[in-house]
Each structure stands twice: as C-alpha cells, then as structure tokens.
Amino acid sequence: MTVASSNNSFTATLQDLIEYPTSGILSKVLLKDQNSQYTLFCLAAGTEIDEHTSTRNAVLTVVEGTGNLNLEGKDITLAPGLFVFMPANAPHALQAKENLAFVLTLSEKSVKKQVVSQQTIDIVKSTANVLKQHGKKITTRMYEIMFDKYPEVKAQFDMSAQANGTQPAKLAAAVYSYATHIDDLDRLKAMVDKIAHRHVKTHVLPEQYSIVGECLLKAIQDVLGDAATSEVMTAWTEAYQALAEIFIDREQQIYQTVAH
Ligand code: HEM
Known part of the structure; x- marks a missing residue:
C-alpha cells in the first residue's frame, strides 16, 4: 500500500x-x-x-x-x-x-544493479539438471538452515506447507526455472509475478533476501558436496543476487499498489 x-x-x-x-x-x-x-x-x-x-x-x-x-x-x-x-x-x-x-x-x-556475466549464465545453465535432480533436497535443507539460524522468519510461513514438502517443492521448481531461463528472463515474468504477490501477502522484506541467499547457497553446497566447486558457487552467488533484485523491484511495485 x-x-x-x-x-x-x-x-x-x-x-x-x-x-x-x-x-x-x-x-x-x-x-x-x-x-x-x-x-x-x-x-x-x-x-x-x-x-x-x-x-x-x-x-x-x-x-x-x-x-x-x-x-x-x-x-x-x-x-x-x-x-x-x-x-x-x-x-x-x-x-x-x-x-x-x-x-x-x-x-x-549505492550498489549498481547486478549484471550477470556470460560465464555465470553458462555455469548456472550447466547446473540446471543437477538442480532438477536434487532440487527438493536442496530447498528442504535451505529451509532447515534458515529456520534454525533465523527462527523469526518462521512466523511468515505456513509451516504445514513445509512439513508436507509443498513449499520446498515450489521453491525448487522456481530455482530450476531460473537456472533454465537465466538468459531469457521474459519467460520468467509470470512466475516472478505470482511469487512476488505471495511474498507481498506474507510481508517479505528486501532485507530478507540476503538471509534466503545465504541459506540457499549453503544448502547447495551441503547437498552437492564436491560438485559445488568454487566456480559453481561464485556463479550462483551472482545469479541469486540478480534474481533477488528482480523480486525486490517487482515487490516494491506491488507494495505500492496493493493494500496489505
Ligand atoms: C530469489 C529468492 C526467492 C525465491 C526464488 C522464492 C520462491 C518462492 C516460491 C516459489 C513461493 C511459492 C509461491 C506460491 O505459493 O505461489 C514462495 C513463497 C514464499 N516465500 Fe519466497 N522466494 C524467495 C525469497 C524469499 C524471501 C527472501 C523470503 C523471506 C523470508 C521468502 C518468503 C516466502 C514466504 C513467506 C512465502 C509463502 C510461503 C507460505 O505460504 O508458507 N521468500 N517463495
């Protein structure tokens, strides 16, 4: 609003x-x-x-x-x-x-908008299949890390959707779509829009993106083990920041127009 x-x-x-x-x-x-x-x-x-x-x-x-x-x-x-x-x-x-x-x-x-390098695009796209395979394991681990380290965010979540795996599955699908379409972001518009509306309903704040980023990257590392090379982690750090900016910008627009 x-x-x-x-x-x-x-x-x-x-x-x-x-x-x-x-x-x-x-x-x-x-x-x-x-x-x-x-x-x-x-x-x-x-x-x-x-x-x-x-x-x-x-x-x-x-x-x-x-x-x-x-x-x-x-x-x-x-x-x-x-x-x-x-x-x-x-x-x-x-x-x-x-x-x-x-x-x-x-x-x-004060920080310039993130521009994703071609190298990052190539690496992220090359990890799409692995992410699809291990997606739910990664996102389940990410929520486990986040709720343990930042328990105050639990209040924003429907914990039954965590317990039955619905929310980790949705996040995994979103991360996979992003990895697949990182070089064609127009394809993600509808998905970003739907998620951003849900985020606004649950009062997600721009500042919280660094929390999710930290926990998601740690979860990728935990689940992929040796496959999470420093190149893969650097690429995903850059790619996550760019995606976070897309959500933050869209959510700011919605916060302005929707009473919440
Ligand atoms: C780039 C990062 C993020 C991605 C890809 C993402 C993805 C998603 C997806 C796919 C959904 C489900 C939407 C639906 O039901 O239609 C969702 C819901 C949600 N997200 Fe995010 N999200 C991100 C960042 C965040 C952040 C920073 C927070 C803040 C803590 C957050 C909190 C939530 C909450 C509270 C819900 C609603 C879940 C529920 O109803 O239990 N998300 N997100």
Whole structure:
C-alpha cells in the first residue's frame, strides 16, 4: 500500500497511520520516488529482525515505542525522535522491546544493479539438471538452515506447507526455472509475478533476501558436496543476487499498489 503519490505535496500524521500487527511486522510505503522510498514500519512488541545488510543507504527515524538496534556491532537504544543513518552494506539487527514504529528512508542504491556475466549464465545453465535432480533436497535443507539460524522468519510461513514438502517443492521448481531461463528472463515474468504477490501477502522484506541467499547457497553446497566447486558457487552467488533484485523491484511495485 502506498499512502501518497510523489506528484503531489502531502502531509500525514504518522501516529494516525500506525497499526500494529498482533505479531511480526506491518509496513506501509508512505511515498516513493525515483531516488527514495519512505516506509512506515510497525513492529509488535518482541519482534526481532536478525542481522542483515541493505544495498541502499537508509535512515531510521523512530516515531514511537522502544527497542534496540545493533548497527555494525554497536547497540543503539531506539526511542521516539531518534534518527539513525545506516550506510549501505552496514550489518544491522533490530529488536522491538515495546510496540515500535519507525520510518525507514531508503535512498538511491549505492550498489549498481547486478549484471550477470556470460560465464555465470553458462555455469548456472550447466547446473540446471543437477538442480532438477536434487532440487527438493536442496530447498528442504535451505529451509532447515534458515529456520534454525533465523527462527523469526518462521512466523511468515505456513509451516504445514513445509512439513508436507509443498513449499520446498515450489521453491525448487522456481530455482530450476531460473537456472533454465537465466538468459531469457521474459519467460520468467509470470512466475516472478505470482511469487512476488505471495511474498507481498506474507510481508517479505528486501532485507530478507540476503538471509534466503545465504541459506540457499549453503544448502547447495551441503547437498552437492564436491560438485559445488568454487566456480559453481561464485556463479550462483551472482545469479541469486540478480534474481533477488528482480523480486525486490517487482515487490516494491506491488507494495505500492496493493493494500496489505
Ligand atoms: C530469489 C529468492 C526467492 C525465491 C526464488 C522464492 C520462491 C518462492 C516460491 C516459489 C513461493 C511459492 C509461491 C506460491 O505459493 O505461489 C514462495 C513463497 C514464499 N516465500 Fe519466497 N522466494 C524467495 C525469497 C524469499 C524471501 C527472501 C523470503 C523471506 C523470508 C521468502 C518468503 C516466502 C514466504 C513467506 C512465502 C509463502 C510461503 C507460505 O505460504 O508458507 N521468500 N517463495
């Protein structure tokens, strides 16, 4: 949901826009233009966002509530009125002690859009069959690693779809399609669109892509063993980042148009 358009001037009383979920995070994009995005985040008391990085410079301005921000290893107490600048790629983690509302301003990307090299395309395509063969094993392992290391993301998932293997199978199919069509991304549009809508419904955040990336790459390594050579891992790291950007961009568009 986007509250306002960047074509017109606009004022809002942030307190009126705050809505806390019973658990987890509710976010509202207040405004977005070509360079910046202003999002109101409302975190239920006790919500934790594990350490991650962002590819964009960010400013966090606390509106109400208290919490703790760990920025590059330093603890910062979050309280109303606090303004924190977080440079791109600075690791940070957050914990809401009480219901906590803040505005996060993301400014222009400081990291250039990922362009996938021909070498990466060739390597990724050459791994498509192996991924098809071991796909579900890899994605099952990836969720196992993720839920163990980042248990707070569990709240966003339907755990019965994990237990019966539906979700690992869907992720494996998506990864296989990507490996097959990495040089013809138009073929993936419908798939990206469907997944992105599901992600928006489940409040997936851009920052979470590094978590999934880390766990997916580790799972590929665990399952493929010696076949996961350093060339294969480098190619998949690059390819994953490019795919993550495709999802993040599409999800930002949907967040703007869909009330969630
Ligand atoms: C490039 C990376 C990713 C791929 C390829 C991917 C793929 C998928 C697929 C295929 C689905 C099923 C969609 C459907 O039911 O139609 C899905 C759902 C979902 N994804 Fe992702 N995803 C990615 C990243 C993420 C990230 C970063 C998160 C954040 C934690 C996430 C969280 C979810 C959630 C919560 C669901 C709904 C699952 C449920 O209902 O239990 N995904 N994803």
